[in-house]
Amino acid sequence: MALAISVAALAIYWLYYSFFTPYTAQTTFFPESDFARSTHSVYTFVNILMLIIFVVIEGVLVWVLFRFRKDDAKRGDPLPDQVHGNTKIEVGLTVATTLLVIVLFVPSCQQIQYAQSEGPEDALVVEVNGRQWWWEFYYPEYDLVTANEIHLPVGRTVRFNMTSSDVIHAFWIPRLGGKRDTVPGRTQHIWLTPEKVGVYDGQCAEFCGTAHALMSMQVIVDTPEDFEAWVANQKAPPDPTLIGQYFPTFAQAGCIACHTTVVNDSTTRGPVHHSQDWGPNLKKVGSRLQIASGIMDNNLENLTDWIGNPQHLKPGALMKVPAPQCLAAGDPDPCCTEEGRGNCLDDATVRTLASYMQELN
Amino acid sequence: MATADATATPSEAPSESVFWSWLTTVDHKRIGILYGVTAFSFFLIGGLEALIIRAQIMNPGQEVIGAETYNAMFTMHATTMIFLVIMPLGAAFFNYMIPLMIGARDVAFPRLNALSYWVFLFGAIFINLGFLPGIDAPPDGGWFGYTPLTLREYSPGPNIDFWLLGLQILGAASMMAGVNFITTIFNMRAPGMTLMRMPVFVWMVLVVQFLVVLSFPIITVGLFFLMFDRFFGTNFYVAAGGGDPLLFQHLFWLFGHPEVYILILPAMGIVSEVLPTFSRKPLFGAEFVIFSGICIGFLGFGVWSHHMFTTGLGPIADTAFSFTTMLIAIPTAVKIFNWIGTMWGGQLRFTTPMLFAIGFVLMFIIGGLSGFMHASPPIDIQQQDTYFIVAHIHYVLFGGAIFGIFSGLYYWMPKMTGRVMDERLGKLHFWLTFVAMNVTFFPMHVLGVEGMPRRTWTYASHEGWDEWNLIASLASFVLGAAQLIFVYNFFKSRTSGQLAGNDPWDAATLEWATSSPPPEHDFDREPVVTSSRPLFDQKYGDAPAPEPGVDPHIHIPPGSIWPVICGFGITLIFAGIMAMPNPLWSIAGGLIFVFSLFGWAYQPGYRFHDGGVH
Numbered sequence: 001m002a003l004a005i006s007v008a009a010l011a012i013y014w015l016y017y018s019f020f021t022p023y024t025a026q027t028t029f030f031p032e033s034d035f036a037r038s039t040h041s042v043y044t045f046v047n048i049l050m051l052i053i054f055v056v057i058e059g060v061l062v063w064v065l066f067r068f069r070k071d072d073a074k075r076g077d078p079l080p081d082q083v084h085g086n087t088k089i090e091v092g093l094t095v096a097t098t099l100l101v102i103v104l105f106v107p108s109c110q111q112i113q114y115a116q117s118e119g120p121e122d123a124l125v126v127e128v129n130g131r132q133w134w135w136e137f138y139y140p141e142y143d144l145v146t147a148n149e150i151h152l153p154v155g156r157t158v159r160f161n162m163t164s165s166d167v168i169h170a171f172w173i174p175r176l177g178g179k180r181d182t183v184p185g186r187t188q189h190i191w192l193t194p195e196k197v198g199v200y201d202g203q204c205a206e207f208c209g210t211a212h213a214l215m216s217m218q219v220i221v222d223t224p225e226d227f228e229a230w231v232a233n234q235k236a237p238p239d240p241t242l243i244g245q246y247f248p249t250f251a252q253a254g255c256i257a258c259h260t261t262v263v264n265d266s267t268t269r270g271p272v273h274h275s276q277d278w279g280p281n282l283k284k285v286g287s288r289l290q291i292a293s294g295i296m297d298n299n300l301e302n303l304t305d306w307i308g309n310p311q312h313l314k315p316g317a318l319m320k321v322p323a324p325q326c327l328a329a330g331d332p333d334p335c336c337t338e339e340g341r342g343n344c345l346d347d348a349t350v351r352t353l354a355s356y357m358q359e360l361n
Numbered sequence: 362m363a364t365a366d367a368t369a370t371p372s373e374a375p376s377e378s379v380f381w382s383w384l385t386t387v388d389h390k391r392i393g394i395l396y397g398v399t400a401f402s403f404f405l406i407g408g409l410e411a412l413i414i415r416a417q418i419m420n421p422g423q424e425v426i427g428a429e430t431y432n433a434m435f436t437m438h439a440t441t442m443i444f445l446v447i448m449p450l451g452a453a454f455f456n457y458m459i460p461l462m463i464g465a466r467d468v469a470f471p472r473l474n475a476l477s478y479w480v481f482l483f484g485a486i487f488i489n490l491g492f493l494p495g496i497d498a499p500p501d502g503g504w505f506g507y508t509p510l511t512l513r514e515y516s517p518g519p520n521i522d523f524w525l526l527g528l529q530i531l532g533a534a535s536m537m538a539g540v541n542f543i544t545t546i547f548n549m550r551a552p553g554m555t556l557m558r559m560p561v562f563v564w565m566v567l568v569v570q571f572l573v574v575l576s577f578p579i580i581t582v583g584l585f586f587l588m589f590d591r592f593f594g595t596n597f598y599v600a601a602g603g604g605d606p607l608l609f610q611h612l613f614w615l616f617g618h619p620e621v622y623i624l625i626l627p628a629m630g631i632v633s634e635v636l637p638t639f640s641r642k643p644l645f646g647a648e649f650v651i652f653s654g655i656c657i658g659f660l661g662f663g664v665w666s667h668h669m670f671t672t673g674l675g676p677i678a679d680t681a682f683s684f685t686t687m688l689i690a691i692p693t694a695v696k697i698f699n700w701i702g703t704m705w706g707g708q709l710r711f712t713t714p715m716l717f718a719i720g721f722v723l724m725f726i727i728g729g730l731s732g733f734m735h736a737s738p739p740i741d742i743q744q745q746d747t748y749f750i751v752a753h754i755h756y757v758l759f760g761g762a763i764f765g766i767f768s769g770l771y772y773w774m775p776k777m778t779g780r781v782m783d784e785r786l787g788k789l790h791f792w793l794t795f796v797a798m799n800v801t802f803f804p805m806h807v808l809g810v811e812g813m814p815r816r817t818w819t820y821a822s823h824e825g826w827d828e829w830n831l832i833a834s835l836a837s838f839v840l841g842a843a844q845l846i847f848v849y850n851f852f853k854s855r856t857s858g859q860l861a862g863n864d865p866w867d868a869a870t871l872e873w874a875t876s877s878p879p880p881e882h883d884f885d886r887e888p889v890v891t892s893s894r895p896l897f898d899q900k901y902g903d904a905p906a907p908e909p910g911v912d913p914h915i916h917i918p919p920g921s922i923w924p925v926i927c928g929f930g931i932t933l934i935f936a937g938i939m940a941m942p943n944p945l946w947s948i949a950g951g952l953i954f955v956f957s958l959f960g961w962a963y964q965p966g967y968r969f970h971d972g973g974v975h
Contacts (some may be wrong), residue, residue, distance in 0.1 A: 005795065007723065010803060017807050024825035027814025028743045044735060050730040057697065057726055064704045065719065073708035074639060075867040079901065080707050085646035089702070090695070094649075097694040108683055108737035115739065116676040132515075162458040165511040169608060170671055170746060174812040175592045179742055181672045184509060185600025188673035206671075207503050207745040209510055210428050213817030247380045295821075315428040330699060 003065060007058045014051055018044075025201040032221075035115055035177035035192035042107045049104065055212060094264045119191030123159040126150060129269075130162070130182035130204065133211040134280050134293040138269060142231050145264045147280030147292045152194050153227035159191040167209060173202035173219050181206055196222040201287070210316025216294025230242045234284050238262045238360075245309070245351030246356035255350055258319075261285075261360055279319065286361030292317075303354035308345065374402050377920075385920035387471035388881055392478050393457030394777065398480055400449035405844070406489075407441035411432050412841050413773075415801075421822040424849040430769055431818035432501040433520070437489070438506035440815045443624065444531050447484045447762045452481075454769055455542055457565050457777060461872035461879060462560050464551025464895075469544035471918045472961065473537055475587035479734055481930030487529025487936055491520055500524030503816065505617070506587070508598035508609040513591045519939060522591065525584050526935045532577045533931060539573035540557040542566060550872070553890035557651075560870045560893070561644055565652045568658040569623050575662070576619035583612030592941045600841030614665035619741035622661045624758060625725075626654060628765020629696060638656060638868045640707030640713035646940035653692035659687050668737045671745050679738045686736035693729055697722060697753065699832035712866070714788030717768035720795050722759025728753055731806065746816070749809025755802040767794075767847070774851075775865045778876045779856030786850040800836035804829035874907075885911040898926045923961040930954030 031037040101275045127138040138145050152158050162171055162184040172179035177192040186227035194200075204215035221232060243262065250261060260268050268281055285291070288298055292314055296302040310317040345353070377385075386392065414434050426434065456474065460467055468474050491499035498520045501513040511521045546567045550559070559567075585607065588596035596602025598609050637644045644650060666674055666682040674682075709715070731753040735741040742745045744750060765788075773830050777779045813826045820826055863872040874896045875884050886907040891898060898904035933950025940946045 002792065003719070003723065006799065010727070010799060014806075017810075020910065021810060022825065024811045028810050040742050042737060043734070045741065046740060048735055050734060054726065054730055057701075058755060061701050061704075061722060062717075064701055066702060066948065067707050068640070068707050069711065070708040071710055073710055075900075076706070076948065080641055082643055083645065083702075083706060084643050085649065085699075085702075090646050090649050090698075094691060094695055095696045096550060097691050104733070104737070105687055108739055109680055111739040112676050112683075113677050124740060137906065145889075167515055168507055172744065172814075179671045179745060183600075183672060185606065186673070201812075203814055207432075207510070207816040209515060210432065212432075213428065213814075213819050244873075266761055276971075299584040309898070348752075351635055 004062045004184055007062055009328075011051070011055050018047055018051060026174045026203060031155070031175055031192045032196040032198065033192040035190065037177055038107040038111050042111050047106055048102055049100075049274075053100075060221045062226050081335050104122045114308055115190070119159055119189075123157040123191055124152070124171065125159050125161060126152075127163040128182060130164040130166075130171065130188065130208070132166050132209055132217040133314070133316070135171075135204075135215075135217050136269065139231075140266075142235060143265045144231065144234055145268050145281045146267065146284065146288075148216075148290070149220065150221055151227055151230045151247070153224045154194055154197050154221050156224070157191055157193045159189055161187050161189045163187045168206050169204045169215070170201070170206035171206045171337055172205045173200050173217070174222075175200050176219060178202070179205050189310065194219075197221050197223055201294070202296075209311040211314050214314045215295065216290075218289050218294055220289070230287075233287065234264065238283065241358055242356075246352065246359075247314075247337075249349060249352045250356060253353060255353065259357070282357065282360060284360060286358045291357075298356055300314045300358055303357050304350055306345070307353050307357070362382075363789065364369055367471065374773070382920065385465075385475075385922045386410045386923060387475045387795070387918050387921055388461050388775070389456045389468050389471065389474060389923070390879065390881075390883075392474050393453045393455075393476050396449045396456055396481070399485065400446050400453060401722060403445040403485065404450070405848075407438055407446055408841050410441065410846060412698035412837060414438060415820060415834040415837040416779075418830055419716035420831060421820050421827055422974045423819065426818075428818045429501060432503075432816070433499035435490075435816055436500045436524070437492075440488065440500065442758070443504065443620070444528065445488075447624045448757065449485075450766050451566075451569070451624075452477075452538060453946070454562075454627065454631070454766075455538070458773060458872055459542060459566060460543060461709035461776070461875065462563050462882055463546065463549060463554055464890065465549035465552050466870050466883050466915065466917060467549075468541055469543050469549055472924050474672035475921065476539040477534045477541065477925035477929050480530060480537070480931055482661055483928055483932035484527050484530030484534060487530060487932060488523055491523040496971065500527075505613055505782055506609075507613075508576075508587065508590070508606045509600070511587060511591075511795050512598060522683070522939055525587055525591070526925040528939055529581065529584055529588075530932050530935050533582050535573050536577050539570040539577075542570045543574065543729065546570075546787065551888045551890050552667035554895075557648070558893045561647055561650055562627075565626045565633070565654050568654050569626045570656055572619040572623050572661065576623070577608070577614045579612055580616035583609055583616070586612075589940065592938060597678075599804070604943075605667070610669055610672065611665070612738070614668040615662070617668065619658075619661045621757070622657055624762045625765075626657070628721060628762045628769075631653065631765045631769040631772070632700065632721050635714050635718040635772050636703045636872065638772075638866050639710045639712055639718075640704050640706040641710075641867070642703055643869070644699065646695075647703030649695055650699050653666060653695040654916055656692040657689060660685060664689065667736060667741070670741045683736055683738050686774070687733065690729065690733050690736075690970075695728060697729070705825050711786055712771075713782065713791055714792045714866075716788065717764050717771060720791065721761060721764040721768060724756055724764060724798070726908075727735035727803075728756030731756065744809055746814055748805040748813045748815055751815050752802050752809060755798075755805070756798050759798055759802070764794075767791075771917050773872075774854070775858075775861030776872055776877045776879070777859055778855050778858070780854050780856075781861050782854040782858060782866050783850050786846055790843055790846040790850065793839060793846070797840035797843055799834045801833050801840055804833050808833075808840035823837060864896065871895050874899070881909075882915045882917055886910075887912065919965065921961070921964055923957050923964060927954060927961065929955035 021027065025028060031040045072275050079241060116311045118194060123171055129136040135148050137150050151342045161182055161185060162172065162182040164184045171182055174272045176191055176194055180188060181192050200219040202217045202219055259282045261282045264281050264283040282327065290296060291302060292306050306313055310319045413426060417423060418432055453958060480499060490496060498518045500520050500523050501522050502516055506524060509515055546563060589595040590597050596604040598604045598606050598608055633644055635648055664682060666678055667686045672677055735744050768827045770788055771782055808826055808829050861877045863876055871888055888895060888907060889906055899906055930950050930953030933953060934947050937946025939949050
């Protein structure tokens, strides 16, 4: 009896969540691109068939348990019919299963043919580079480099060409599409057409080391006009007074070893292979919704915390800024007494840098 | 049934201490017990690791343990459960039961069998050495150890070295055992036991051993490449050096998918023994079950890339591997139909082993259905590396393999200890496990489709994953506690359980024809087999009972210390690589290995059961 209740409870739970999954930021339900819809429709079809098979097979099994239970059967009692098998039933069920497999295989096949084709030629190309533990994006059409946040015009097909400069990551924006691994030494792609204006969360899905859990991104689908405005803002030359005010601190603190705040064209992309010392492009970091690859809102307080002690917020983060006296000594480590802390900057410098980051918008 | 004549038990040499006799044993039953006790200890350790994982992600934004510890926990939880728990618990049954079920006196190579165990034990200890306080470098690259993350450049510490060398040692143990069991099953069957009269469990073990022997060399090569990249600067997996990081994934999964069947087929075999016994019927369509098992073994080598649908293999490969993967649904469904057919029309006794066997079928169906879903690339690319997959593997490996193993433990424990395990505690264990398992793992399907990636040590509250994680974590603690009931039951029943006699369940196969526990030489008289249910024929048919008394010509191998020494040498060869570029430790291991082989070769191979060596 308890088994029957358990199976029924599982079936009801399954049924409920097949239709009433609540909205969450990274849900695979609520697809908003042609790609995500195509995967979701295969899922819906297969899921319902699986639920039906579950109910039928487990139902028969539970019925058999009720019908043939005989707990007082003892050694020496008359035996039940010693049936060794029934070839007709066996072959029948095998053939039925085979047919079902074919029915289930067809929609998958169709989706593969659609989604894995080369895609339209006039697609907006975005080159994706997975890094430990952030994302670099490059728009060849606009010669524009950015990090951890992509803007896309609604209704235009986008093609993501992906690779990685260190380990394997996986590019995944559940409501739009994915996932595709970013593999060092290879370039591969997916293409999709976002269909609705909005902000979509994505996250690295392939285990990539200590900070794997904190490697997110935002995809912002804009109207075409908003998108053009965004591009224009990103490409606008830097404000000379801002640079004059803050850049010396930025340079002196050592940030320029890995970051740039004045240009975001292709020259600021790092080498293709093996470089730990190349960080996100910061020319327009103030315009982004979030910082530290999608783990915190972009505001002065969070920026101050982040620059002051990145490893505290994101264990494993590779951002390490040795204080000037450490650089002189040639060995940064003795200057950072707090365990795991990479940045040895005084509070005033941190506050100045945070303000700078915020004004780079 | 009378228990065996006490005088039939051969006496050990009187000078041997208990410790020495276990250290040097080559008796398949004792080795089985060693495997079982070791593996069950690791089951508790691996379970503890799982509970630490669940404690860390019980609530969003918690920091019970740090990111690095978390990564080590999920790496070692999976590595432990797969290589140190499910495989060796299977090996415990193979060792103890196979010779009994086929009517043999021992396995084909008893000392090799002991060697397998000692290499396994040393490897299991070695792979866990990183946890020691002074070393503090547990493996943390995932149980799959994808390159380039596991290359020296991205994992500079010794963490990955423990993992990769440990797996090499464990692989050696598995392959030795594989060769041994294939030989045993082909050559040591009792007169009249044709292949098609073998119990289905033995058949499944035979398939598993072929999978082991054919798939472990592949991971061995993969790990050797990784070892060379890490220690000697080669570029097998370094993209910048002309290597290919994905090569490791191909090699790993070409082993890794057959490995899944290595884990599940023994459980399928156990269930195929338990269901007929407690239905009082033969297995429905035994030939179909056997051939579907073989079929799964073959297909298992042709599906590995379904673990790699997101790596961009291209549409042709995705389609082909999707199809071969879906084909596996057919033999699997055949097995499920036959288990239901076995119970249909039977007289079902809901004993604890039967409940776990039924639980296996119920849960395995769920794991099979979710597995079918991500055989479809469009579905898989959304579900891959999410909690949906975590739910799937736990339905297959916990609801499947572990339920099957518990079914086997409750079923065969009377044979091993002579006493039946307590039924009330057993049923409590079953129900707590069954309910807690479903509450723990079923919601993970929902977390997966809600986009929660796996192997993440923290998540933000605004993601909306809080409730089900909390529920899953709480249920997992119940699940963990429930396993202690089994431990208590084991110790209680071992001393005060009801006496089993030869055949407590009214079963049909040969292991129940001898005493519980069996004498060292297993059977007083070599059994003669005329059908697939030899003991059933004796009880309910017209097969003659065996002659009383003990066959005077039994000879069994004497104990040997050489397997332990040899196993230590093999372990040192691999462990010594940690000291590279200093090769002396590995060379020392090699010398011990060669030295032990001489000792081994010059030791007499058998003695008569009266204790004399001839």
